[in-house]
Amino acid sequence: MRVTADRSVCVGAGLCALTAPGVFDQDDDGVVTVLASDPGADQRPDAREAADLCPSGAVRIIE
Secondary structure, three states: OEEEEOOOOOOOOOHHHHHOOOOEEEOOOOOEEEOOOOOOOOOHHHHHHHHHHOOOOOEEEEO
16 A cells, blocks of 8 residues: 655645544645555555545545
8 A cells, every 4th residue: 555645736634634633634735745655454454544534635545
């Protein structure tokens, strides 16, 4: 699994950081930052959920 985020389309909703805090964070402007582009097995379900919840589609999971 690889996690990516398109910061140019992020709307700063923060659902990613709330859902998978070990994988995502937000910078001072509220834009997504990927903390773990290759999350561990225990973080993968939360990363997938974060991608599903992202309202702008900025968060992507590549299997």
